[in-house]
Amino acid sequence: DRAAAASAPITDGALADGTAVPLLANLGNADGAADAVALGAEGVGLFRTEFLFLSSNQAPTVEQQREAYTKLLAAFPGKKVVVRVLDAGADKPLAFLNDAHEENPALGLRGIRALRASEDILREQLTALAEADAATDADLWVMAPMVATVEETTYFTELTRDYGIKTAGVMVEVPSSALLADRILVDADFASIGTNDLTQYTLAADRLLGSVASFQDPWHPAVLRLIREVGDAGRANGKPVGICGEAAADPLLAVVLVGLGATSLSMAPTALADVRATLLQHTLDQAREIASAALAASDAASARTAAQAAATR
Ligand code: PEP
Numbered sequence: 001d002r003a004a005a006a007s008a009p010i011t012d013g014a015l016a017d018g019t020a021v022p023l024l025a026n027l028g029n030a031d032g033a034a035d036a037v038a039l040g041a042e043g044v045g046l047f048r049t050e051f052l053f054l055s056s057n058q059a060p061t062v063e064q065q066r067e068a069y070t071k072l073l074a075a076f077p078g079k080k081v082v083v084r085v086l087d088a089g090a091d092k093p094l095a096f097l098n099d100a101h102e103e104n105p106a107l108g109l110r111g112i113r114a115l116r117a118s119e120d121i122l123r124e125q126l127t128a129l130a131e132a133d134a135a136t137d138a139d140l141w142v143m144a145p146m147v148a149t150v151e152e153t154t155y156f157t158e159l160t161r162d163y164g165i166k167t168a169g170v171m172v173e174v175p176s177s178a179l180l181a182d183r184i185l186v187d188a189d190f191a192s193i194g195t196n197d198l199t200q201y202t203l204a205a206d207r208l209l210g211s212v213a214s215f216q217d218p219w220h221p222a223v224l225r226l227i228r229e230v231g232d233a234g235r236a237n238g239k240p241v242g243i244c245g246e247a248a249a250d251p252l253l254a255v256v257l258v259g260l261g262a263t264s265l266s267m268a269p270t271a272l273a274d275v276r277a278t279l280l281q282h283t284l285d286q287a288r289e290i291a292s293a294a295l296a297a298s299d300a301a302s303a304r305t306a307a308q309a310a311a312t313r
């Protein structure tokens, strides 16, 4: 239970059979790094860079960004730190980047699409990241949000490597990129599944709209099937597949995600203890069986019930 998990020793994330499942932190700014380390984060699986941009009506300078990224990377010597380039638009609008008059901003010029339309902002961000990388010894991975095509993947990975950044990947949070993950993972070094947006787009239900909130459930087997596609593609290409959406913070769903092929899980640091404790109760074979039970369900509620039953067998 929660109390037992909180008092259990902090070990690296692993299944009962010893299979390592690195447990990483989602961070919204570098100030959260010390708490994440104290709670046992083995690195950062999602660093959201929007905070640097949201508080102002113009982009931060390269120097301001370098300082923020250096502070982050310095807190994780020798550890993996996955930084997402600016994800502007829809639920994270930016006056100087997004058109406020789009009728459907979630389907508009957002994420990597918006960055391509203002490529100088992306180039400045990559410059600052490369400089922070050179000044520290964390293992920097950089990824693009809202990638929908193989072409966007190639664009982003080539541009990122031009800046000397060694590891370039994409977020899979649009169904098209989940379905094409086997192609995307030819160019990308890794994929990280954003289950919040992947659920929104799979169920066609605005994640910010209360009247359709019941659709925003990552247990939905349609979402799980897409995640399985990505897991299979990762295995086939020998590339890591992380999860960085809220789903990874649900301990039983975390087991399902590993069973579907996720190789690391990233979450709010306060969720790490419960997920760590639950992973230790199942082997990889069991996680795959629990995932199969969830995949066979017709809806989110029965997927959870089926997974729960399979987990206690
Ligand atoms: C996601 O969509 O799951 C995700 C991790 O990104 P964000 O919540 O920042 O859109």
Ligand code: MG
Residues within 6 Å of the ligand: 145, 173, 194, 196, 197
């Ligand atoms: Mg997202």
